[in-house]
Amino acid sequence: MRETDIAVVGAGPAGLMAAAYAAEMGAQVLLIERSQALGGQLVKQTHKFFGSRQEYAGERGFEIARKLMDRIENQPNITIWKNATTLGYYPDGVMTVKKDEKFHTLKPRKIIMATGASEKTLAFPNNDLPGIYGAGAVQTLMNVYGVMPAKRVLMVGAGNIGVIVAYQLLQAGVEVAAIIEAAPKIGGYWVHASKIQRCGVPILTGHTIKQAHGTDRLEGVTVCRLDEKWAMIPGTDAYFEVDGLCLAVGLSPLTELLWQAGCKMEFVAELGGYVPWRNADLLTTHNNIYVAGDVAGVEEASAAMVEGKLAGLAAAFSLNYQTEKFAAEYHEAKNQLNALRAGPVSAKVCSGLCKVMLGEAI
Amino acid sequence: MLTKDGIPSVEDLSAVTPPTKRLNQGPVAVIECFQEIPCNPCADACPSGAITMPGNISARPIFDENKCNGCGICVTRCPGLAIFVVDFSYAANEAMLKIPYEFCPLPESGEEVQVLDRAGKTAGVARVIRVQQQANKTTVLWLAVPKDIALDVRNIRRKMGAMS
């Protein structure tokens, strides 16, 4: 049975920051990542980030990932486990992990769950044809492995992921036939939409997929318009000949371990699905479990990084680890989150967060 | 319409386009940032203090065209690729336009290219004056464009050539 101060589950932007800040306060940290590489979704992001300088604004996601990884790789208090899938967390405080085909048991004093979120899908006839991908899959193929996902793609969803990935497809040399969005307005930042429009890619709001076509693989899709009640309008079918369909229709937090641990959960549509109740320090209703990043509510990478910082500091503090930098960094993290969430584009997330906020903090 | 497709209206643009007198004086930035999103690299980058963001970072940038010398640092730094520099004093019939560009292959200096408006439609033809590559990979293209389309042109037509 291995013991440690803090186990951080997930080494995406939230987990990397949590591990860095907790270890810098003096805690022993075990960072557990199921894939063979650290960085989560950050390594696939080729666009320049928003936010302020503290959140690495103007730097590309994969460059930020490199900086975060350098920071934790140089930190002696952090043990990194890759290819390590956290299997369960039990009432006696034992966590089980499968690493490199071996079964491990751990007893961490505190846990930071930073497991992120997974892509939603859409139901329509033939939605299982090869050539239909989640947006993240397309990013992985293009930006991590340098493989063209298709020759011509239709993007479904004009939230940030849809408009960003459509632009990345163009950069990879893939033709984008159009972006369709069921809602009457685009959900992504207008600047992302502007970038795509000036490349000649139309954005069609009030449209949805009716059907995909093809025998062995996708050959085309039929799209139609929706009325103000979200019903399909007859006679508005349009066919797009495409060999790739990209679904960017939202993310759902990956919360299985939180459920198993008995954390109080709530369905909050604004945050992507079921999320845990948590206090202002990101502590759940389980005294030893903190959360950070998309698992706590689907938002943005900048917010995930700052939540990781906050959870890392709070978890270390709860074990009496702190340096003279603690107070300044803790307050800075809170101010950063407030600044990121101050504008109208964060209204939805803020109203979601209000529904799952517990009372006490440090 | 911005909320439906990201294309600003004439009203949106008139609020951010410097007056003709300033446009004719020399290069100046046009900051096509219309939404309150948490973002401030433009204000952070401007060496002349022409772009400020008092209060919180979700505010839209405040631009003083009289402090701007059209250096174009903001063009390459903006994460949204939403800033352009235009210089109506460049020549009698042509304006110089600096646009951010993140595709390959890059055009070459001296090349004639088709130029596109905000909806991706061909607006005319321009000459590439300079291809200013940057460490952050947001290249700034300097284009000599006919004055009558200089406020509409925001992209060039790509040659499809990135595939193996």
Next chain:
Amino acid sequence: MRIASHPILNFPQQETVEFTYNGEALSGMSGEPIAAALHAAGIRTLRHSSRYHRPRGLFCAIGNCSSCLMTVDGVPNVRVCVEPLRAGMKVETQEGKGTLV
């Protein structure tokens, strides 16, 4: 098809290895997911579903959805979207659920 040039990213040349796909000799980069190597070679169908034999390919590319299960070196239900390619691997499309014992 692999991306030859990209405006932002550099794809470093990795070691090329040989493997077989349903007996056919193919090559890919050592350590990349098997699915990426197959995709680069133009192969999109990875298995057929158990009841209706519908062709299935990649969906999530992150090991969550189980669309990409193939039999690799005789072992069924391998998530090829995350399984790294090694020299000499024998990759086969899986029909149905695969046999464990």
